[in-house]
Amino acid sequence: MSLSKIKLRINGKEIEAEVEPRKLLVHFLREDMGLTGTHVGCDTSNCGACTVLLDGRAVKSCTMLAVQADGREVTTIEGISSGDDMHPLQKAFIEKHGLQCGYCTSGMILTSFWLLSKNNNPTEEEIRKAISGNLCRCTGYQSIVESIKYGAQLMKEEEKGEQEIRVR
Amino acid sequence: MTTLNWKEGDLAYDSSLFVRGKGHFVDDLKIPGTLYMSVLRSPYARARILSIKGGINGSELKAKMASVGEGADPSQTVSIQPVFATGYVNYVGEPVAAVFGDDRYKATDLLENVEVDYEPMKPVVTIDDALRLPPIHEGMKSNILVQSSRGSDFKDPDSPIVLEDTLENERVATNPIEPRGIVASYSDGMLNVWVSTQSVHSIKDGLVESLGLRPDAVRVMQTDTGGAFGSKGGLYPEYVIASYASMKYGRPVKWIETRREHLSSTNPGRGVRGKVKIFAERDGRIMGLKGDVLVDAGAYGTGIASFSAGFIAMMMTGPYSIENGYVIGRSVLTNKVPQGPYRGAGRPEASFFIERMVDLLADELKMDPADVRLANMSDKPFTSPLGMKIEPAKPFFESAVRELEYRREAKLTNGVGLSFFVLVPAVYPGESARIIVKDGMVKVWLGGNSHGQGHENFARKLVNEELGVPESIVTLFRGDTGMTLDGVGSWGSRSAIVGGAAIVAACRKIKRKVEKESGNYSPELLLSGSYDEFVYEEQKIPLNSFGANLATVEIGKLGNVKIKKCAAYYDVGRALNRDMVIGQIQGGMAQGIGQTLHEGLYYNDDGQLITSSISDAGVPLAEDLPNFTVKIAEHRSSLPHGAKGLGESPTIGVPTALIRAIEVASGKRLRKTPVTPEELIQ
Known part of the structure; x- marks a missing residue:
């Protein structure tokens, strides 16, 4: 099968690659880029385990071709923090036990990342609605909702801290 | 092991890695040179195979499935599943051939090269078909896989109230978000297997038996396991095929299930019907219970289905002191994927049968359901006529009624349901643990393998308590048959009980060794030495625990159920880690709601699976669920660490409380899960 050239940014890095036109974005990320934090759960875009950010918006990478990401910016779970630092949402999911088996976690965090980028103070109803394209079979969602609420709070505190530093 | 890119540190349970996307599923x-496997599956529920050309198929690999894992029944002979269908296919999704490619796309392409000629036959789809039609397997007299009974038949008591009803739980797909998967890698006479599982030892035993291998030539290692809920405890045909292919081709073979395959080919749970008759006095006392339980075993008797019938029968009187009981349990063969354990595995079904009847009795007598329950329990231990030993039920139930604020809710709400149950955890035959102390670190392995429950938390705590070392130097590693000689598995609400007891026993063995060597014990003496102890701690005493649930609902004009309150009060023994306990309970409550309102696995008259996606199968969304109210009682068990079971409590107690709440709110007698909006507004 002939290969297509694509050029995109993944987690801030410029990437050029040749892919089969039929290759799904999730398989390109996992197998060609080694970014195995993005998972495949259902193949029908119901479960959201494969959620990534495409130009800042949460999308399901199992129902999108890699060639469709040409010229776009992709952020995966590996890209929202670096080194030992953790994003406030990652800290919140640990502290509030927003996971059990861990398989849906990447998708949950990226979907809530997107939610909080649009709405930094969501209500419980808004959170439940936002993550209803992400399935979790272990937690019953309550601890995930609490994690997202707590993550929003941590993000605000972090932002406030940065502002204070700037003022000084 | 040189082929593996995972280091030793990557083999420990570490849930903090998941938030970074650094898990090890x-x-x-990735092993260089890996072949990807795709499985060609039967498109028919029942057909004669006239010919197969291509791939590895049953003419080459003639192996049969070993019966291992939860509820294994090695006594079955005629109805054992072949690894590849041979002669006949017996369910939609049954493996017929397998092909192998350099990547998953190529492997899928290669499926087109396999040619199979089928002659379709009339399938046996329902329990009633199974009882009525000739057997699906040659060599059997009927479709009855097993028949057993509990208790002894008794003359109908001269009771003023006699009630009878037929109750049913539809099949439920287990649907962990991570589907099943395996990597098998054979080299230098050794078969190394990495698998998403609840039990590395069951998988190993199964591969050894099915492929006729030497036990010391097989090593099974657990990967991070993205949920299981019963379905990843035993052997599956794909595991045998991948292992065989790795041995044949001399390359690692990877197989990862798709969701569609999960729905058609991973053993689902439930699928049970019960006809129950109770004899009662006007004061609410039940004088006797007779039952007829039918389990839809699916096409083969390799799994838990043959065990289920008798197990459900045993639990049919629930926590109540009912003096006379007689239950016949039968598992019947149908042309559907074989039944397997799903969180609860017989316990929710038995509880559904008795609790639905107790509520019916309350309605008949116009008594409060809590008072009917109270009329049937004792403040003394009780051994049921069906063979279940239970502790005094009354004191716990009375506190449950208080803690759940049942009387207040019953006054305030038109639509409240209360349930009461006894959890029988699968403690038998015990569990293994190995502890290695070396270089100032404590490493732990368990025979039964965590898949989201966080066993590492109780492992660290118990080692800390027994040996006085800080939790920070204690690591629990994922299951590995190379590290534990023998072991059982993680299912049936057992791990904190039997896994915990095995860790305590291993710690005490090491402590005695230190004392013997040094005359006394201190953590410093321990950590300055090297110790390596394996124990297989047997458990023979049943350890039951009580639980109760409350639910309140409102029903919309279109029959949609809005859950206002969903509360639990469970005896969890000593809670070894409160956060993990609450998390287990909340997650199980979601599954209980799922079974009651949304989840089912449906087949049409031709035996075609018509449930086609994870959403179709009804896994609840965040929007569908309420916040849960969870209260726990900590009555220590008789074990040194005080644990009891809890993982299955919510899938037992929630459906019965919730369906009662819906029944009261709708005014319609409800006999089946899932409850559909259609039946509520008809």
Whole structure:
């Protein structure tokens, strides 16, 4: 099968690659880029385990071709923090036990990342609605909702801290 | 092991890695030279295979499935599943051939090269078909896989109230978000297997038996396991095929299930019907219970289905002191994927049968359901006529009624349901643990393998308590048959009980060794030495615990159920880690709601699976669920660490409380899960 050239940014890095036109974005990320934090759960875009950010918006990478990401910016779970630092949402999911088996976690965090980028103070109803394209079979969602609420709070505190530093 | 890119540190349970996307799930494992496997599956529920050309198929690999894992029944002979269908296919999704390609796309392409000629036959789809039609397997007299009974038949008591009803739980797909998967890698006479599982030892035993291998030539290692809920405890045909293919081709073979395959080919749970008759006095006392339980075993008797019938029968009187009981349990063969354990595995079904009847009795007598329950329990231990030993039920139930604020809710709400149950955890035959102390670190392995429950938390705590070392130097590693000689598995609400007891026993053995060597014990003496102890701690005493649930609902004009309150009060023994306990309970409550309102696995008259996606199968969304109210009682068990079971409590107690709440709110007698909006507004 002939290969297509694509050029995109993944987690801030410029990437050029040749892919089969039929290759799904999730398989390109996992197998060609080694970014195995993005998972495949259902193949029908119901479960959201494969959620990534495409130009800042949460999308399901199992129902999108890699060639469709040409010229776009992709952020995966590996890209929202670096080194030992953790994003406030990652800290919140640990502290509030927003996971059990861990398989849906990447998708949950990226979907809530997107939610909080649009709405930094969501209500419980808004959170439940936002993550209803992400399935979790272990937690019953309550601890995930609490994690997202707590993550929003941590993000605000972090932002406030940065502002204070700037003022000084 | 040189082929593996995972280091030793990557083999420990570490849930903090998941938030970074750094877990070690089976599909994340990359071994150079890996072949990807695709499985060609039967499109028919029942057909004669006239010819197969291509791939590895049953003319080459003639192996049969070993019966291992939860509820294994090695006594079955005629109805054992072949690894590849041979002669006949017996369910939609049954493996017929397998092909192998350099990547998953190529492997899928290669499926087109396999040619199979089928002659379709009339399938046996329902329990009633099974009882009525000739057997699906040659060599059997009927479709009855097993028949057993509990208790002894008794003359109908001269009771003023006699009630009879037929109750049913539809099949439920287990649907962990991570599907099944395996990597098998054979080299230098050794078969190394990495698998998403609840039990590395069951998988190993199964591969050894099915492929006729030497036990010391097989090593099974657990990867991070993205949920299981019963379905990843035993052997599956794909595991045998991948292992065989790795041995044949001399390359690692990877197989990762798709969701569609999960729905058609992973053993689902439930699928049970019960006809129950109770004899009662006007004061609410039940004088006797007779039952007829039918389990839809699916096409083969390799799994838990043959065990289920008798197990459900045993629990049919629930926590109540009912003096006379007689239950016949039968598992019947149908042309559907074989039944397997799903969180609760017989316990929710038995509880559904008795609790639905107790509520019916309350309605008949116009008594409060809590008072009917109270009329049937004792403040003394009780051994049921069906063979279940239970502790005094009354004191716990009375506190449950208080803690759940049942009387207040019953006054305030038109639509409240209360349930009461006894959890029988699968403690038998015990569990293994190995502890290695070396270089100032404590490493732990368990025979039964965590898949989201966080066993590492109780492992660290118990080692800390027994040996006085800080939790920070204690690591629990994922299951590995190379590290534990023998072991059982993680299911049936057992791990904190039997896994915990095995860790305590191993710690005490090491402590005695230190004392013997040094005359006394201190953590410093321990950590300055090297110790390596394996124990297989037997458990023979049943350890039951009580639980109760409350639910309140409102029903919309279109029959949609809005859950206002969903509360639990469970005896969890000593809670070894409160956060993990609450998390287990909340997650199980979601599954209980799922079974009651949304989840089912449906087949049409031709035996075609018509449930086609994870959403179709009804896994609840965040929007569908309420916040849960969870209260726990900590009555220590008789074990040194005080644990009891809890993982299955919510899938037992929630459906019965919730369906009662819906029944009261709708005014319609409800006999089946899932409850559909259609039946509520008809």
